[in-house]
Amino acid sequence: MSKNLGMCQLLDLYGGLLTEKQRDIMDMYYNDDFSLGEIADHYDISRQGVHDAIKRGDEALEEYESKLGLLDADNAHKQEILEYKKLALDAFNECNAHRSFRSVAEKIVTLLETFDERLADYENPEPQEEESKD
Known part of the structure; x- marks a missing residue:
């Protein structure tokens, strides 16, 4: 399973546990295939800020899965x-x-x-x- 597919599945299962903005950023990145630059423009933040939000979101989703095991x-x-x-x-x-x-x-x-x-x-x-x- 590719990392993106795995993250899409985790986002579907646990996305509601993230903040609304973080969930939206991750949805745009994983499900809508937006680039970091496109997301940064949409939220008027830096590409690095988008990257950090996605990284923190990935870690949170993986942590939820390690504890709950729904996937x-x-x-x-x-x-x-x-x-x-x-x-x-x-x-x-x-x-x-x-x-x-x-x-x-x-x-x-x-x-x-x-x-x-x-x-x-x-x-x-x-x-x-x-x-x-x-």
């Missing part, structure tokens, strides 16, 4: 789904080879579709709605 747990869950999918696919192939097990094979197709839906959640996670601030 590791999420990755373990995804791996578990992949293993179950493989077992279901093996069972489907065995059942499909025998006419008398066709009904079982059809049920396994439903399982495989469910696994695919769960795995798609990892590829296209639904954005979490932020609570409105009144």
